[in-house]
Amino acid sequence: MGRVVLAGAPLGNIGDASARLREVLASADVVAAEDTRRLSRLARDLGVTVRGRVVSYFEGNDERRTPELVEALAGGATVAVVTDGGMPSVSDPGFRLVRAALEAGYPVTAAPGPSAVTTALALSGLPSDRFVFEGFLPRTGSNRRSRLRELAAEPRTLVFFEAPHRIAGALTDLSATFGADRPAAVCRELTKTYEEIRRGTLAELAVWAAEGEPRGEITLVVGGAPAGPPARPADQELREAVAGREAAGDSRRDAIQAVAEEYGLKKRDVYHVVHSGQ
DSSP states (O other), rough: OEEEEOOOOOOGGGOOOOHHHHHHHOOOSSSEEEEEEEHHHHHHHHHHOOEEEEEEEOOOTHHHHHHHHHHHTTOOEEEEEESHHHHOOSSTTTTTHHHHHHTHHHHHHHHOOOOOOHHHHHHOOOOSSSEEEEEOOOHHHHHHHHHHHHTOOOOOOEEEEOOOGHHHHHHHHHHHOOOOOOHHHHHHHTTSTEEEEEEEHHHHHHHHHHSOOOSOEEEEOOOOOOSSSSOOOEEEHHHHHHHHHTTTTHHHHHHHHHHHHHHHHHHHHHHHHHHOOO
């Protein structure tokens, strides 16, 4: 009977590869790889010959390719899924195939491997007994700030993935929404030669990121909300929220009222912030 094997790949250090990963790559009938060139390099570094059929399987083609892979399962194939690093289906290709395989009645198993989520969490120095993984934040500033407002009162440690060219903006928005003093850690290039763990407050990390765009793959860990009422948003964030509603057609009065309700503030306080900034 065909089956799917989710194979965890090293984040960077080839020494983290498991014996199971070697076995799966050598024996699978089909290897669905996020990047076939990286798979070739990984197999070469591991001294493994991939004898099965290799197909690309990434975010841009997974919807189209999943039926092909389910068809291979129907023929009795073992289909291994490998990403560029870490566990498949965790903000990486794999989830769509897992769902399709299970719905079709085929077993899904794993050859567990490294995870940037738990590695960064363990290295952050922040509470790790309870945490939330949020994947990538929305790309645009307004959508990102809206999502962060929903998370501002979350008491558990939060873990995000972020792109290097967006990390400065994300940290700035986090500082404004969660509070400048909230502790966090930027974990960059985990297990690789230039691994860096930068710890500090959100405000400190925002300044660091703005001074020079960090490179490489980034996992961001942020402390949960402290007990008590949520931190009051920064004045600039309130002004931008009001201005955004005005640009959408609201009168200033209605915009101030809506923002006050959204943030749980008194209308007169928002009014004062908006007019004091003019």
